[in-house]
Amino acid sequence: MSKEKFDYFINGEKGKYEVVIGLEVHAQVLSKSKLFSGSSTKFGADPNNQVSLIDSAFPGMLPVINEECVKQAVRTGLGLNAKINNYSVFDRKNYFYADLPQGYQISQYKNPIVGEGKVLLDMPYGSKEIGIERLHLEQDAGKSIHDMDPSNTYVDLNRSGIALMEIVSKPDLRSPDEVNAYIKKLRSIMRYLGTCDGNMQEGSLRADVNVSVRKEGDKNFGTRCEIKNVNSIKFMQMAIEYEAARQVELIENGKAIDQETRLFDTKKNETRSMRSKEDAHDYRYFPDPDLLPLKLEQKLIDDLKKTLPELPDKKKERFIKEYGLNAYEANVLVSEKEISDYYEEVAKLSDKKLAATWMMGDLFAMLNDKGLDISKSPISAKHFAELVQSIKSGEISGRIAKEVFEIMLETGDNPKKIIESKGLKQQSDPKELEKMIDEILTKNKDKVDQYKSGKEKLFGFFVGQVMKSSGGKANPQLTNEILKKLLKG
Amino acid sequence: MADITNQSLNEIIENIKTKKVSSTDLTKAYIKNIESAKKLNAFVTTTFDQALDKAKQFDNKPNFNQLLPGIPLAVKDLFCTENTKTTAGSNILNNFIPSYESTVTKNLWNNGSFLLGKLNCDEFAMGSSNETSHYGNVINPVGDQLVPGGSSGGSSSALAADLTPATIGTDTGGSIRQPASFTGTVGLKPTYGLCSRWGIVAFASSLDQAGPMTKTIKDCAIMLESMSGFDEKDSTSINKKKEQYSKNLKDNIKGLKIGIPKEYRVDNMPKEVDELWEKGKKILKDLGAQLIDISLPHTKYALPTYYIVAPAEASSNLARYDGVRYGYRSKQGKDLIEMYEKTRSEGFGDEVKRRILIGTYVLSSGYYDAYYLKAQKVRQLIKKDFDDSFTKIDAILTPSTPSSAFKIGEKTNDPVSMYLNDIFTVPVNLAGLPALSMPAGVDKQGYPLGLQLIGKALDEQKILNIGYAFEKNCGFKNEIKKWWS
Numbered sequence: 017m018s019k020e021k022f023d024y025f026i027n028g029e030k031g032k033y034e035v036v037i038g039l040e041v042h043a044q045v046l047s048k049s050k051l052f053s054g055s056s057t058k059f060g061a062d063p064n065n066q067v068s069l070i071d072s073a074f075p076g077m078l079p080v081i082n083e084e085c086v087k088q089a090v091r092t093g094l095g096l097n098a099k100i101n102n103y104s105v106f107d108r109k110n111y112f113y114a115d116l117p118q119g120y121q122i123s124q125y126k127n128p129i130v131g132e133g134k135v136l137l138d139m140p141y142g143s144k145e146i147g148i149e150r151l152h153l154e155q156d157a158g159k160s161i162h163d164m165d166p167s168n169t170y171v172d173l174n175r176s177g178i179a180l181m182e183i184v185s186k187p188d189l190r191s192p193d194e195v196n197a198y199i200k201k202l203r204s205i206m207r208y209l210g211t212c213d214g215n216m217q218e219g220s221l222r223a224d225v226n227v228s229v230r231k232e233g234d235k236n237f238g239t240r241c242e243i244k245n246v247n248s249i250k251f252m253q254m255a256i257e258y259e260a261a262r263q264v265e266l267i268e269n270g271k272a273i274d275q276e277t278r279l280f281d282t283k284k285n286e287t288r289s290m291r292s293k294e295d296a297h298d299y300r301y302f303p304d305p306d307l308l309p310l311k312l313e314q315k316l317i318d319d320l321k322k323t324l325p326e327l328p329d330k331k332k333e334r335f336i337k338e339y340g341l342n343a344y345e346a347n348v349l350v351s352e353k354e355i356s357d358y359y360e361e362v363a364k365l366s367d368k369k370l371a372a373t374w375m376m377g378d379l380f381a382m383l384n385d386k387g388l389d390i391s392k393s394p395i396s397a398k399h400f401a402e403l404v405q406s407i408k409s410g411e412i413s414g415r416i417a418k419e420v421f422e423i424m425l426e427t428g429d430n431p432k433k434i435i436e437s438k439g440l441k442q443q444s445d446p447k448e449l450e451k452m453i454d455e456i457l458t459k460n461k462d463k464v465d466q467y468k469s470g471k472e473k474l475f476g477f478f479v480g481q482v483m484k485s486s487g488g489k490a491n492p493q494l495t496n497e498i499l500k501k502l503l504k505g
Numbered sequence: 506m507a508d509i510t511n512q513s514l515n516e517i518i519e520n521i522k523t524k525k526v527s528s529t530d531l532t533k534a535y536i537k538n539i540e541s542a543k544k545l546n547a548f549v550t551t552t553f554d555q556a557l558d559k560a561k562q563f564d565n566k567p568n569f570n571q572l573l574p575g576i577p578l579a580v581k582d583l584f585c586t587e588n589t590k591t592t593a594g595s596n597i598l599n600n601f602i603p604s605y606e607s608t609v610t611k612n613l614w615n616n617g618s619f620l621l622g623k624l625n626c627d628e629f630a631m632g633s634s635n636e637t638s639h640y641g642n643v644i645n646p647v648g649d650q651l652v653p654g655g656s657s658g659g660s661s662s663a664l665a666a667d668l669t670p671a672t673i674g675t676d677t678g679g680s681i682r683q684p685a686s687f688t689g690t691v692g693l694k695p696t697y698g699l700c701s702r703w704g705i706v707a708f709a710s711s712l713d714q715a716g717p718m719t720k721t722i723k724d725c726a727i728m729l730e731s732m733s734g735f736d737e738k739d740s741t742s743i744n745k746k747k748e749q750y751s752k753n754l755k756d757n758i759k760g761l762k763i764g765i766p767k768e769y770r771v772d773n774m775p776k777e778v779d780e781l782w783e784k785g786k787k788i789l790k791d792l793g794a795q796l797i798d799i800s801l802p803h804t805k806y807a808l809p810t811y812y813i814v815a816p817a818e819a820s821s822n823l824a825r826y827d828g829v830r831y832g833y834r835s836k837q838g839k840d841l842i843e844m845y846e847k848t849r850s851e852g853f854g855d856e857v858k859r860r861i862l863i864g865t866y867v868l869s870s871g872y873y874d875a876y877y878l879k880a881q882k883v884r885q886l887i888k889k890d891f892d893d894s895f896t897k898i899d900a901i902l903t904p905s906t907p908s909s910a911f912k913i914g915e916k917t918n919d920p921v922s923m924y925l926n927d928i929f930t931v932p933v934n935l936a937g938l939p940a941l942s943m944p945a946g947v948d949k950q951g952y953p954l955g956l957q958l959i960g961k962a963l964d965e966q967k968i969l970n971i972g973y974a975f976e977k978n979c980g981f982k983n984e985i986k987k988w989w990s
Contacts, residue, residue: 069605073825075598076585076607076704078739108821110868114841119824169841171829300868302877305711305818307740 020140024191025232026264032232033267035260036240037189037225039252041202043181043212044156044220045088051155051179052079052122059218063161063172071177073117078306081106085179086310088211089129089153090320092181095205095327096148098133100317104152106307110300115158115171123182125301128152129310135185135205136329137197138347146198147186156180175219181212187226187237192253199223199249200351204328208353222247227259229267238263239273243280243287255280259287331356339368348376354391358400365401367408374404378421395424403431413492416440444491446498449482452490453498456481467503475499510534510667514576514724515751517670521567521574528560528567528575531670535577535621539668541990545644547653547663549582550590551622559619571617572731572751579669581660582623583630584610584715585704589620593706594628594638594656597826597833597852607704608736609673609715616731621669625659628854629823630680630708632656633926636917637856644913645688646985647952651910654684660718661688665985671719671728675705677712678811679906679930682942685718686905686955689944689983691725691972692718694930696962697937698743701736707822709815710741712934720983722943722972726750729965745963753966756974759793763971764898768804769929771907777948778904785902785945785956788978789971797898801890806883807932812924813867813880814935819857820864826852859920888936895961900968903929905942905955929957939965943972944981953983 026033050057053070070077093100107125108118130151137144158176162169183202189195203214203221214221228240241259246252258280263273277296278287303309326334328350335346335356349359349372362371379400383390403420406412412420412435423434435441443449456478457464467474482495509517509526520526536553556577563575585591585603592598610620627637635643635658643658645651646666653662657674661684664672674681676694685692693716700715707713717728730750736742765786770779786796828834828848835851838844853861867876894901907928916923933940939962942955956975960968 072830074603074605074831075591075593075601075706075825076603076702078703080738080740110821110824112824112827112842112845114827114829117825117830119827120821298870300821300865300870300873302817302821302868302873305709305741306707 022139022141022190024193026229026260028264028268030268033229033260033264034232034234035190035256036187036228036230036237037195037256038187038240039185039189039195039198039226040224041183041185041199042222042224043092043183043202043206043214045085045153045179045181046210046212047082047084047088047179049082049084050177051082051085051153053177055177057178061174063170063174065174067173067176071117072173073119079122079304081307081310082179085153086129086312087320088179089151089181090312090317091209091324092183092206092211093130093133093151094317094321094324095209095211096130096133096135096151096183098148098151099131100312101127101129101131102312102314102317103127104129104310106153106304106310107301108304111297113157113160114169115160115173115176117158117173117176121155121157122304122307123154124152127309129312135198135201137194137201138343139194139197144194146188146194149184149186151181151183154180154182187228192256195225195252195256196249199252201328204351208325208327216248219247223252225252225255227256227263228273229260229263238267239275241273241275241287242277244277244290246280251280251282254285255287258285262287325353339363339372341369341372345372345376352390354389358390358393358397361397362401362404365398366404370408371401371404374407375400378418382421382425394428395421399424399430406431406435410442410444410491411435412440412442413488416442416488419488440489442491443486443489444494446494449490449494450498450502452485453478453482453495453502456485457502464503475503478503508534508667510538510670512670513721514671514719514727515721517576518574518727521576522569528563528577529557531575532556532560532577532621535668535670538666538990539622542666542668544649544989545646545662545666545668546641547625547643547659547666547668548579548622549592549594549625549640549659552589552620553622555589556619556621563617568617572727573613573616573618576618576670577621578613578618579621579624579660579663579672580610580613581626581657581672581674583626583675583706584673585706586610586620586623589623591623591706592640593630594626594640595853595857596639597849598706599639599833601832603704605704608701608738609705609732612732612734613673618731624657624663624672626674627656627658627680628857629706629819630656630675630677631819631856631860633679633683633923634911634913634916635659635684636913637854639854642913644989645910646987646989647688647910649988650912651952652687652913654687654910656680657684657692657718661685661690661692664688664690664718664720665983666987666989671717671724673715673728673732674718675708675713675715676930676934677708677714677815678934679927681716681718682930682940682955682957683906683926685942686944687910687953689953689955689981689985690718690720691722691944692716692942693725693729693965693969694933694940695729695733695965696743696939697934698741699939699963699965700733701739701742703736703738709818710822711818712811712815714934722969722976723751723754725941725972726754726969729969743963748966750966750969754973755970756977758789758971758974761794761900761967761971762797762898763789763794764797764799764894764901766799766801766804766894766901766903768801769903771928774904774907775948778907778954781946781954781956782902782904785975788975789902792974792978794971799894799898799901801887801894801932803883803886803890804932807887807935808924808928810880810883810887811927811931811935812863813876814884816860816864817868817877818864820861820868823853823857823861828852856920884935887932891932891936891938891959900964900971901959903957903959905929905957909948909950909952909954933959938962939968941968941972943975944983945975945979946981
């Protein structure tokens with residue numbers, strides 16, 4: 017496959033600008049209970065129904081670390097090929113807000129649980145490594161609801177205290193496409209690990225986006241702006257595009273960029289200043305005296321490492337080697353654990369290459385159409401494998417297969433049954449086919465003459481007639497061969 | 506029978522066990538005392554009806570095997586008590602009724618006792634005279650013009666005035682030991698982590714520790730045994746086997762090495778305090794202990810260190826009192842920020858505000874390293890001083906306070922002189938060690954003075970034993986005239 021060249025630059029009047037992006041991804045940890053309390057973390061409960069005395073910061077309440085959340089952070093760190101710190105510290109980040117009951121968020125500041133790591137992206141111009149700066153654990157805040165009442169704000173604390181992993185990338189990303197690939201890769205890794213469901217609609221995955229620009233070839237970074245709390249990849253991309261263009265315009269006009277925090281307005285498709293550096297909060301971080309430093313034994317880390325599932329990068333390599341897929345196919349089929357599981361089940365029972373083609377074609381189109389995850393696919397892997405195998409064996413043609421696929425979808429029947437009961441089996445008996453084709457040619461003598469005098473386009477007409485008369489069941493390859501032979505004679 | 510309320514807890518328990526007195530009669534006797542002692546202002550809340558119900562329940566079905574059979578107890582109003590208002594001495598918790606019970610009080614109730622009422626204290630335990638309480642100052646039964654010490658001033662006053670047979674307080678920088686010293690009673694600050702902090706309104710999390718306040722050392726052992734223990738709900742709780750302090754109490758201290766730190770002889774210390782310290786040394790020596798001069802060189806930095814660490818933690822711990830979910834909320838305020846400002850301005854008193862400001866300042870960007878971080882380093886040095894000394898000695902003897910009880914209003918306008926009261930007690934909190942204040946004598950005005958025994962971490966039994974031996978040979982008797990009734 018020919019490789020494209022990286023080409024994402026902003027063209028100003030005074031030159032080409034490179035966009036530098038770093039992400040702080042907030043990923044909700046998959047765990048039954050919150051980071052420091054026993055409350056449930058289930059999404060969608062009635063407001064303030066999953067709130068303990070700890071989450072609502074009643075007097076004298078104390079946090080106790082949830083071991084499962086720690087393990088999930090370690091698993092994620094291992095999945096990011098990162099250094100796991102045996103010693104980490106929980107700090108208090110102090111600020112007042114109505115949905116922050118303690119008046120501080122318990123987070124990790126100087127000593128995070130996970131250190132440097134890396135994520136590999138597959139870009140059209142080759143693979144690219146994105147550095148991970150750190151991953152730390154922290155509490156999520158509650159939600160302020162401003163639109164329920166004209167004069168009051170309501171607070172829902174169900175989310176208050178849920179464990180978040182903040183995954184901070186190095187400023188290694190250079191385009192909205194790379195951001196797209198990075199978020200999808202992170203999401204995929206965490207879903208493989210079962211450490212975050214990655215559901216962006218429910219807010220399980222959100223990001224703060226740091227954007228700066230610099231002239232192509234510059235070694236130094238420009239002044240960056242942080243766009244807070246963007247909750248979809250599309251919005252991240254739009255925000256980056258807007259922000260980069262804004263910064264280039266400022267530079268071109270000889271103006272300085274203020275280091276500031278900005279908001280992305282999804283309706284107006286623009287970023288807006290939220291607070292300047294001067295107004296930045298002084299969070300007064302200090303170690304939380306209610307919690308002892310978190311000391312992890314190496315054995316725990318090693319044990320977790322042993323139980324990690326096969327991750328997308330490894331699986332991709334294996335798919336290429338074991339199933340003879342190309343890199344693109346392998347990439348698509350490992351992007352979600354459920355997809356790779358489905359594929360492996362199909363590949364076990366049918367032709368591996370053909371299975372990949374059909375999955376990525378008709379199956380994905382159908383799922384996409386119906387808005388379904390593969391885990392909810394109305395067609396089971398076993399039935400799908402039978403269908404692929406029927407194509408492979410020549411029992412049905414690709415065109416008939418599409419018809420069978422539709423019937424499978426409607427009835428849930430297995431393809432064998434459908435093919436038999438509807439008589440869709442391909443007509444592959446050369447003698448019978450020849451007889452049928454001979455009749456067709458006799459009936460269309462004039463066309464045969466035209467064909468012979470050079471109008472070769474008419475070949476398609478004859479194929480069409482054969483298909484029509486066979487009800488689409490004529491073996492296409494055989495039809496071609498026989499037609500050619502008879503038309504020559 | 507003579508007035509049972511002036512007996513020790515241990516004697517009262519004996520009387521209950523031998524059925525010389527019922528829990529109901531005992532409770533009634535205390536209620537009578539409390540009702541006639543309103544002048545002392547020791548109580549914020551009383552729970553008489555509930556107490557009488559519990560007493561009746563006990564009498565109907567007594568269990569004499571418990572550590573505190575049928576004993577009514579009043580506790581500092583910093584412990585959250587289920588369905589009973591808990592104020593922490595503050596206006597901001599004026600209407601706060603917890604739906605939960607602190608681990609320490611739950612332990613007490615599980616050992617057979619029940620709540621008699623909630624005792625006044627300095628607001629959020631910030632104070633050394635009980636004058637910062639929103640519910641008015643408490644009077645020391647020793648004299649009608651005297652402070653009872655603080656912050657557990659309601660506790661010391663109620664105990665000395667026979668309004669409760671024993672009580673509990675909290676000690677962040679001396680809040681149990683100083684009031685005990687001012688009222689001629691016994692107060693113990695346990696090793697950090699021995700008693701759970703769960704359900705105690707927090708002041709400074711790394712220093713706060715609940716402990717008993719009693720009339721005798723034996724009572725102190727009984728109470729400590731009842732209230733302490735590992736609690737998985739407190740991450741800083743120490744997981745160890747429970748000890749039987751009262752059963753193991755011994756008065757033989759022969760051969761024990763007692764350290765005498767030279768840094769505890771401070772300028773302008775009244776002569777009587779020095780004399781009392783000498784008296785204490787002599788008693789211990791006569792009992793066969795060996796006195797050893799030691800040095801704790803970083804002692805002089807303890808007070809400034811404490812007044813950085815404690816306010817820093819407090820400024821963050823008190824952020825939750827914002828009027829949003831519970832407690833006082835100002836009726837005024839157009840928006841969220843103004844609601845916060847008004848609520849906290851109206852809800853907190855001056856001393857609390859002062860400490861929130863100090864704490865916010867020392868944690869601020871640009872000051873953190875110079876203050877908070879430096880203080881944490883000094884704290885380690887102070888701890889190391891003790892660790893080094895304890896390789897050579899069993900316990901340390903010092904005065905509990907640099908003076909006896911002072912007059913109400915005497916130091917209210919001079920915070921620094923107020924803070925100096927804690928000079929002998931704060932190093933212990935910074936180091937997380939156990940320390941006992943035991944009554945040892947009186948000054949020339951007849952006001953009680955205490956001596957402090959500091960132990961190694963988790964060496965409560967040893968300092969209780971030394972205190973037990975000292976008590977038997979000291980000859981101190983707390984003679985308080987009931988001028989208020």
